[in-house]
Amino acid sequence: MYIAFTLISCAFFIGIVAWYSYYKTKNTVSSSGGFFLGGRGLTGGFIAGALILTNLSAEQLIGLNGQGYQKNLSSMGWEVTAGFSVIILATILLPKYLGGAFTTLPEFINNRFDKQTRLLIVLLFMVGYGFITIPSVLYSGSLAVLQIFDIPHMFHNNI
Structure with missing residues (x-):
């Protein structure tokens, strides 16, 4: 019973997100620039949020926390350096990439x-x-x- 409720609620919320995404974007994405870059109308805050959220996954939320708890905090070094890498990416490399009109x-x-x-x-x-x-x-x-x-x-x- 528990697993059925979990699967049905998961499918329900995925369906809501899929429907809303389709509703908001139908007949608006007609090029690769529109698809990959949102029509080049994305603000800096949106791009920064996307960069941060792409760094979050089950590997970071579960794997690194478990490893830090079980062994030691040496795995924290990976995430600290990843923060510097994302800052360099957002401030130096991303403007060059977007300025080159690449999708x-x-x-x-x-x-x-x-x-x-x-x-x-x-x-x-x-x-x-x-x-x-x-x-x-x-x-x-x-x-x-x-x-x-x-x-x-x-x-x-x-x-």
Whole structure:
């Protein structure tokens, strides 16, 4: 009963967000600039909020807190340096990126570098995401889901 209520309420609120997003944006997004950059009408506060919120995930909210509690606070060093990186990104790199009229990172790389450099950058991104980012996020997220919903207890065994 508990899991059914959780799934139904989750689907209900996701549906509300999906409907409202569709309602507010139908027939307004007609270009990649409109889709990726909001028609270039985003204010600095909105961009700053988006940068901060993209740094929040289950990995940071659950994984780093658990690691800090279980072992020591050395994992805090990662988030402290991430704050400086986001400040540099927002104050130096983002204005250059937006000033160049680019809508996506591949478009920026395509206009700036030669074919061999572009291929190397794409390869590094694919390897980084495929072997480092995605597995760690999936693993930490699955551990969180197992513990939050108490899935081993629901199926009366150890998963």
